[in-house]
Amino acid sequence: MCTFRPRCRDAPPAPLPLTPPRGPASLRGLTTLDPLGALRRTHACGEVRAGDIGETVTVCGWVRTRRDHGGVIFVDLRDRSGIVQVVFKPDTAPEAHERAQAIRNEWVLVARGRLERRENDAVNPNLPTGEVEVLAEELRILNTATTPPFEIEDEVVIDEAVRLEHRIHDLRRPVMQRRLRTRHDLAQSLRAACCERGLIEIETPVLARATPEGARDFLVPSRVHPGSFYALPQSPQIMKQMLMVAGFDGYFQLARCFRDEDQRADRQLEFTQLDLELSFVGMDDVLELLEHITVRAFRDVLGVELARPFDRLDYREAMLRYGSDKPERRIELEIVELSDVLATSDFKVFSAALASGGVVRGLPIPEADALTRGDLDRLAETAKTFGAKGLAWVRVAADGSWQSPIAKFLTDDERSNISERAGLQPGHVILFGADREKVVCEVLGRLRLELGARLDRYDGRPWDTHFVVGFPLFEQTDDGKLTYMHMPFVAPLENEIDKLDTNPAEVIATHYDLVLNGVELGSGSLRNHRSDLQLRILAIMGYSEQEARDRFGFMLDALDAGAPPHGGFAFGFDRFALMLAGGQSLRDVIAFPKTQRAQDSFTRSPSRVDAAQLRELGLRLRE
C-alpha cells in the first residue's frame, strides 16, 4: 500500500487565493478555496454500503454531476472506487448547501456527513451505492476545474485523437480506471507466479549497446563519449542469457522494451515484457511454467479457470489448417490441402503454382449463402493485398452443381476429389489459394479470420490457449540464403542437430509460442549453450568464425565461460493486459501511449531541444 502522508497533519487552514477566478459568475464572490485541514477520508466513494448507515463518513472525489432542485442539491461524487450520492439540504446544513450551489462538474470536494438509507422510491438500483447517500453536514471545495472536453462517462463516443489529447480526462473515465487496474492485477499475479516458482527479479540496463540485428534501435547519445551512443534494449535477451551463465538460475523481470518501428493497433514502440529465463531445463519444464503463470493470471485477474494442459500444436499443422502460426482456433473454418488431388490438373493457375514448387489449398465455408458475388469480388481484392494474384472460388448450388468461373477447367475426377477432401455440400463456398506455400497460408489464413468474424463462425469458447511448437530453425531470405527464423541463439532440437550439416532448412527448433485467442502472447526457446553449436549455426547463416566472433563475440565468450543449458520466454505484457481488460488497442491499457506517428499528443513528445543541449552531446542537426 502506498499511502501519502502529509508532512503536517494539522496545518493551519490558510485561505488559498483563487487566482484567476474560474467557474461561473456565481462563484466569483468565493475568493478562497478550502483547505483540506484535518479532514480525512473515511470511506472510498464506491465502498459505502448499507452496513455503514448511521455512521458519520467523509468522502473525497470529483463531481460527476450536480442536480440542483432549487432546494435540495444532489452531487454524485466519484473517485476510483466508484460513485456515491451526496445530498445538500438547506434546512440541515445551510452553509454547506449555500456552497454546493457553486459546484460544477469535476470540481474536487471533501464532504462529511451522516450516511443515510434512501427512501424506497429513491433507491438507485443502477449504482452499487444506490441504497445509501451521504447527508452532508460539511463541504469543503478543494479545487475548481476547467470544463472537461467531454463527459467523463463510459458510454460516450469520443474520437481517439480527442481522448489522447485530453488524456487526464480520458483516464478519469471508469472504464479506463478499470483497465489500468486490471493491468496492475495482472502484474501482481505474474510476479507472484514467478516468485512462487523460485524465480528472482533482476533489472537489466535500459541504456544498452546497439545491436545490428532485428528492429531499428532507439539511440541515446553519450555526453561523456561524444560520437558514441547507447541503444534502448529491444528486449533483455542477451542480458538474461548472461544472467544464466552467471548462475542466477531462474530469473524474471517486467522489462521495458523499445523498437523503433512503425506502430500498429497491437504494437507500441515502447512496451513491456514479462521476461524470464531458467537453467538446466528442457522444453517441457518451460512450457509447464508458462501454463502455471497463465492459468494463475486468469484466476487472479478474471476468476476464470483455464483447462490444463494446454494443447501443443505443431507449426506445420497450424500453418496448413489455419494458415497462421498463431491460429484463432475458435473459428470453425479449416483449410484443406488440395495439391495432391490437383497434381495433374490442366487449369493453368493450379498447374503453374504446383510446377514451381507451390501448393494449392482450399478454404471451404459451409452455409455460405450470405456470401454474395460482390462479397467474393471484395474478398479477391483483400486476397491481393496479402500477395495473392487472384482468388478462385466455387459455390455449390442446392442441386449440387458448381457455380464457378473455374469449374469448366476441372475434370470430373478433380471435382469429386476436391468435394470429398473439403466435405463440400450444397450451400458451401470454397476459396482456392494457389501460389508459394507462404503466400497461400497468408492469404487463406487472413480470409479465414475475416470470414470467421463476418459470418460469426466462432465455436463459443471464451478462451483458447495453446502452444505452437516445432518451428523451423531457419527460414529462407529473398536471395535464397538461410537466416534465423526468430533469433540467432535459438537451439535446435537435440535429435535434429545432425541435420544441420545435411539439410539445415529442415531443422526443427526448440522455439515455442503461446497463443491466446489468435493472439501471440509471447514466445521463447531453449538457447544454444555451447559455442561450437552456436558457431555451426552462425556458419549456416553465412558467418565465418571471424565474422561471428566480431559480431557475437560477447555471447560466444559467455558460452565458453561455462554456460548451463538454459531457455526462457517473454510474454507480451501489454497484449496480455489488453486481452484480460478488453479494449480496442494497446492504447487502451497504457496510461500514456504514443499515436500511430509515434508521438505523445498529451505531452507533445518527441520535441526539439535547444542548441546548447545538442552541443553538449556533440551533435549537430543536418539541414
Add this chain to the structure above:
RNA sequence: GGGGCGGUAGUUCAACCGGUUAGAGCACCGGCCUGUCACGCCGGAAGUUGCGGGUUCGAGUCCCGUCCGCCCCGCCA
C-alpha cells in the same frame, strides 16, 4: 515508403445535385425549481467547416497540395 477511412461549435453528429444567415443533441453560461440520479422548465452564448491553393457568379460540398487521427501493407526476432 505505399494503400484505405476520417477531420464541420467544447463534444457527438447533420447540412440533398455546388445555392439564402452552416443546424441539432449533450456539454457550457444565466434564471427558476425541496427527492433527483440521462432531473425538469425558460432563456443565452458558442464556428478560420484542419490548413493552403485552385475551379466557379457562388465551395463545408468539386480538384490539387499539406497537416493531424485511425486501420492495413512494407517493417517489426
